[in-house]
Amino acid sequence: MDWRKIGVFLNTRRNKRIALQASFWAVLLLLILSIAITYVVPGQTQQSAYGDEWNDLGSFREELNNKGVETTALVSSPLLLSDIDHPEQTIFVISGVERDTISLPRFTGEDDLIQFSEGDGYTSSEIVAIREFVSRGGTLILMDDFGYSSNLASEFGLQFTNHRLYADYSYDNDLGSDFVWVNTTSAFNFTSSQGTQTTVNPCIRDVDGDGVVDVLDEDPSDPEIGAPFVTIQDSGLCAHRFRGTDPATNQPRWDWSQDYSILTNTPSAFEKTTSYNPAERRYVISKTTQDSWIDNNGDGNYSVGSFAAFGLVGDEQGPFPVYVRYCEAILCRGSETGRVHFISDGSVLINSLYDPEFDSIYSGMVPENDNRKWILDVVAEALILNDNGTSPGEHALVIFDESRHQQPTIFGDTYNLVYYLLIYFTNDWMAMLILFLFLFILLEAVLIRKEDPEDWRHVFRVVYYGFGDAERYKYYQRPEKIRQVLLTRVRNLNALTMEEFEAMPASELQGMIRDPVLVRFLFEERNYRPDELVGIVRRIKQWGESGGVTKVVD
Amino acid sequence: MLAGGVSLILVGMMISNFQMMIIGLTFIAFISINGWIVGQSELEITRFVPHSNVYKGDLIEVSLTITNKSYRRTQLLEVFDNVPHEMKIRRGINQIRINLGPGQSTKLDYMLRCPLRGHFSVGPISVRHRNAFGLFVNESKIEDMCDITVFPQVRDVEDAMLRADVPKMYTGATTLRTPGPGMEFYSLREYLSTDPIRSINWKAFARTGEMMVNQKTRDAVTDVFVILDTREVSRIGTVLKNPLEMGASAAASLASHFLKRKDSVAMVTYGSRMDFLPPDTGDKQQYKVLSRLASVSPSGSMPLQAVTNALSPRISRGSPVFIISSLEGDGTTLPAIRNLSGNGHEVIILSPSSVDLERLVSRIPRMAYEVLKLERQNRLTAVSGYGAKVVDWMPDVELSQALVQSRG
Numbered sequence: 014m015d016w017r018k019i020g021v022f023l024n025t026r027r028n029k030r031i032a033l034q035a036s037f038w039a040v041l042l043l044l045i046l047s048i049a050i051t052y053v054v055p056g057q058t059q060q061s062a063y064g065d066e067w068n069d070l071g072s073f074r075e076e077l078n079n080k081g082v083e084t085t086a087l088v089s090s091p092l093l094l095s096d097i098d099h100p101e102q103t104i105f106v107i108s109g110v111e112r113d114t115i116s117l118p119r120f121t122g123e124d125d126l127i128q129f130s131e132g133d134g135y136t137s138s139e140i141v142a143i144r145e146f147v148s149r150g151g152t153l154i155l156m157d158d159f160g161y162s163s164n165l166a167s168e169f170g171l172q173f174t175n176h177r178l179y180a181d182y183s184y185d186n187d188l189g190s191d192f193v194w195v196n197t198t199s200a201f202n203f204t205s206s207q208g209t210q211t212t213v214n215p216c217i218r219d220v221d222g223d224g225v226v227d228v229l230d231e232d233p234s235d236p237e238i239g240a241p242f243v244t245i246q247d248s249g250l251c252a253h254r255f256r257g258t259d260p261a262t263n264q265p266r267w268d269w270s271q272d273y274s275i276l277t278n279t280p281s282a283f284e285k286t287t288s289y290n291p292a293e294r295r296y297v298i299s300k301t302t303q304d305s306w307i308d309n310n311g312d313g314n315y316s317v318g319s320f321a322a323f324g325l326v327g328d329e330q331g332p333f334p335v336y337v338r339y340c341e342a343i344l345c346r347g348s349e350t351g352r353v354h355f356i357s358d359g360s361v362l363i364n365s366l367y368d369p370e371f372d373s374i375y376s377g378m379v380p381e382n383d384n385r386k387w388i389l390d391v392v393a394e395a396l397i398l399n400d401n402g403t404s405p406g407e408h409a410l411v412i413f414d415e416s417r418h419q420q421p422t423i424f425g426d427t428y429n430l431v432y433y434l435l436i437y438f439t440n441d442w443m444a445m446l447i448l449f450l451f452l453f454i455l456l457e458a459v460l461i462r463k464e465d466p467e468d469w470r471h472v473f474r475v476v477y478y479g480f481g482d483a484e485r486y487k488y489y490q491r492p493e494k495i496r497q498v499l500l501t502r503v504r505n506l507n508a509l510t511m512e513e514f515e516a517m518p519a520s521e522l523q524g525m526i527r528d529p530v531l532v533r534f535l536f537e538e539r540n541y542r543p544d545e546l547v548g549i550v551r552r553i554k555q556w557g558e559s560g561g562v563t564k565v566v567d
Numbered sequence: 568m569l570a571g572g573v574s575l576i577l578v579g580m581m582i583s584n585f586q587m588m589i590i591g592l593t594f595i596a597f598i599s600i601n602g603w604i605v606g607q608s609e610l611e612i613t614r615f616v617p618h619s620n621v622y623k624g625d626l627i628e629v630s631l632t633i634t635n636k637s638y639r640r641t642q643l644l645e646v647f648d649n650v651p652h653e654m655k656i657r658r659g660i661n662q663i664r665i666n667l668g669p670g671q672s673t674k675l676d677y678m679l680r681c682p683l684r685g686h687f688s689v690g691p692i693s694v695r696h697r698n699a700f701g702l703f704v705n706e707s708k709i710e711d712m713c714d715i716t717v718f719p720q721v722r723d724v725e726d727a728m729l730r731a732d733v734p735k736m737y738t739g740a741t742t743l744r745t746p747g748p749g750m751e752f753y754s755l756r757e758y759l760s761t762d763p764i765r766s767i768n769w770k771a772f773a774r775t776g777e778m779m780v781n782q783k784t785r786d787a788v789t790d791v792f793v794i795l796d797t798r799e800v801s802r803i804g805t806v807l808k809n810p811l812e813m814g815a816s817a818a819a820s821l822a823s824h825f826l827k828r829k830d831s832v833a834m835v836t837y838g839s840r841m842d843f844l845p846p847d848t849g850d851k852q853q854y855k856v857l858s859r860l861a862s863v864s865p866s867g868s869m870p871l872q873a874v875t876n877a878l879s880p881r882i883s884r885g886s887p888v889f890i891i892s893s894l895e896g897d898g899t900t901l902p903a904i905r906n907l908s909g910n911g912h913e914v915i916i917l918s919p920s921s922v923d924l925e926r927l928v929s930r931i932p933r934m935a936y937e938v939l940k941l942e943r944q945n946r947l948t949a950v951s952g953y954g955a956k957v958v959d960w961m962p963d964v965e966l967s968q969a970l971v972q973s974r975g
């Protein structure tokens with residue numbers, strides 16, 4: 014290899030320029046990458062519907078797909094919920110809100126007009142979009158503990174304690190105290206006075222009391238008519254309650270239980286005071302046991318009572334609501350009305366708990382639980398809209414919110430951010446207005462600054478004028494000036510010095526002029542008309558040309 | 568187009584119309600491609616001007632050679648040679664639109680006319696790149712300047728000088744029997760330390776043993792003094808016809824005439840200050856005179872007597888003095904001329920008629936004009952009364968004709 018030739022080659026002007034440009038772009042790229050590194054590196058995924066780790070929700074999503082339910086992920090912003098055409102057949106699943114989002118201005122339409130600051134988690138525009146989604150009949154499942162979903166829960170009147178829930182006895186002995194049992198015996202007994210609302214869920218609804226669930230009953234109103242031979246496939250979205258066929262009656266055996274034993278992982282809880290409010294259609298479904306407590310002071314130990322005098326906060330004793338249901342219609346009546354299921358643990362559907370056979374570090378240790386049964390009941394309640402069918406509706410859709418999860422792919426978060434901005438600027442009309450104004454001003458500025466250059470042309474321009482003092486023209490038309498000019502002319506023509514001329518008697522001057530008109534003009538002080546002055550000037554001129562003798566006399 | 572593209576994309580996103588979004592993207596892509604395909608500016612431009620010194624009214628051929636030294640096409644390229652406004656393009660045009668390939672070159676030729684005297688610069692060269700669709704423009708300048716000096720016109724006044732009533736005793740170089748710079752031998756003298764070595768007479772040194780040098784006889788010539796009035800009042804009239812322009816041309820013509828006759832000519836201009844070009848002969852002196860006259864401009868109000876007083880020790884005895892002035896607005900004219908005449912100088916006054924020049928640009932009332940003319944005649948008569956030859960130079964009269972009409 015000839016290094017000298019390479020040196021000469023690199024030393025050319027062109028290659029130097031290329032090297033300089035390459036250096037510039039490389040430095041610029043490094044700067045941009047150093048800023049955007051947060052959005053470039055792959056994140057640690059958890060509670061994602063598309064992950065296969067023990068703490069992801071992949072098993073749940075796969076089962077839904079197997080049941081013929083379409084699933085999708087929302088990676089940009091819940092603002093898109095406003096574009097859904099069939100919210101009554103849609104479930105929006107929020108499983109753990111791991112991160113905040115950027116705050117952008119929002120037009121509130123209220124007294125404060127523009128809201129510049131946002132709370133944690135979802136933006137106000139997104140919360141409004143979710144709220145409207147529920148109002149239009151959508152189902153929201155919010156599973157979170159210490160995340161950023163407080164503002165969303167507050168929108169429905171519910172408050173998180175935001176502290177860790179412990180149970181002294183009601184935890185799983187094998188897995189440890191992080192796994193707390195939350196049990197309920199009557200999940201559809203929303204209030205103490207209204208009784209059990211079994212009609213709410215199609216998987217346990219049996220109006221005629223013939224022992225065949227209505228969705229399989231050939232005539233749900235006739236107790237004499239049951240169901241034909243039913244297979245697990247026929248059970249559709251209610252298959253999790255199918256227990257086989259009774260050989261004696263040839264009717265399906267069914268799980269009619271209304272109790273759930275839900276296993277949670279490091280849960281939190283809701284505030285007791287705000288959880289139950291039938292007037293606002295919030296119903297507590299599951300509570301913890303009496304031995305549970307909220308670790309308000311975060312010391313990991315149960316501290317009874319308040320020690321305010323010592324600056325300490327005491328822990329609070331249970332039971333605490335963990336699963337709360339909000340209904341858009343009273344008692345969640347009507348299959349197409351909106352509803353929200355709040356559960357103060359983001360892990361109830363993770364693969365390890367949802368599928369006990371899932372191969373993980375907890376494999377073989379996870380006890381039998383009703384987490385799967387509970388969520389499939391919720392799904393069936395949301396997606397089965399008619400009485401005589403177990404299949405999901407034509408437009409049934411389950412949307413997993415991935416916009417608040419770390420993305421596992423490179424540039425995944427960058428993509429989410431860009432997509433979020435795109436959605437923001439195309440869904441929020443205030444943002445659209447700002448964007449249009451910005452673009453308008455920007456383009457106007459560019460147009461003003463970047464005018465088309467004028468065509469070049471040579472201009473020949475040499476015209477200028479040197480003017481005399483025009484004021485003196487009046488002076489030269491006065492009789493005194495004319496008289497002075499005449500006298501100078503007489504003196505010059507007669508070759509007299511100033512002294513000689515001034516010493517000369519008047520009679521001699523008259524004799525020199527020999528023109529009575531000019532003589533009279535010299536000696537007669539009076540006002541002359543312009544035409545008279547013109548005549549006198551003409552006479553002076555003629556007098557001078559003739560050498561001192563006037564040839565023409567007017 | 569950019570606004571349209573962005574708007575289409577936004578509206579397309581709002582109404583979920585992908586066709587509209589694609590059209591918007593096409594617009595933006597078009598703009599982006601336009602920005603990318605921009606011309607290359609690695610140009611070599613050389614200008615050739617055959618003469619840098621010309622006379623007023625002459626023509627100049629200017630030639631530009633433009634070469635694309637880059638490896639890409641120039642795209643649409645405009646080249647404009649900046650020509651002073653005082654110059655007129657007589658043939659061709661001083662700009663060109665080209666699209667040169669790598670290594671290609673082209674020429675731009677045009678011809679200029681210089682109607683005004685002075686010092687001018689042609690250049691710089693403006694270059695304007697446009698991209699393929701003419702949407703983006705990039706301008707630059709190449710600081711290639713070419714200085715041109717335009718001398719005042721020189722008229723042939725030989726016949727007029729012969730016929731005119733002005734002195735004709737200036738016969739060119741004559742030999743005086745006094746030592747000084749010259750060609751003929753005068754005498755030998757002893758060597759002084761200030762003498763040049765080559766003037767040593769080596770034969771005399773060999774003969775006498777003493778250093779001797781040759782002395783030459785002085786070649787004496789007549790010194791002609793030309794005094795040009797450049798005061799503020801000399802700007803009255805149009806750009807081409809005013810006392811200063813007429814006077815500059817007359818001074819150049821007279822100087823040229825006498826220098827051709829091997830006389831020695833001195834040039835004095837006065838306005839805001841006095842500039843004195845000492846008497847000398849030859850082409851070099853003519854160049855100096857013309858350069859000085861090319862740069863004069865009207866300003867100031869210095870009186871003539873101050874000039875003549877300052878010059879009196881420098882004017883050779885009996886030298887003729889030409890005064891070129893409108894004689895306006897100066898009360899010292901008469902005593903100045905009287906002093907010059909009294910010192911034995913032949914004084915010839917060439918006076919452009921400022922009243923008639925003013926009439927070219929101002930509407931002077933008839934009576935005021937007549938009185939102004941009478942007053943000017945009085946002034947000229949008084950001057951001629953001191954023995955000066957006076958030429959009342961009207962604007963529409965050629966210099967040679969005016970000289971013939973001199974009166975004394």
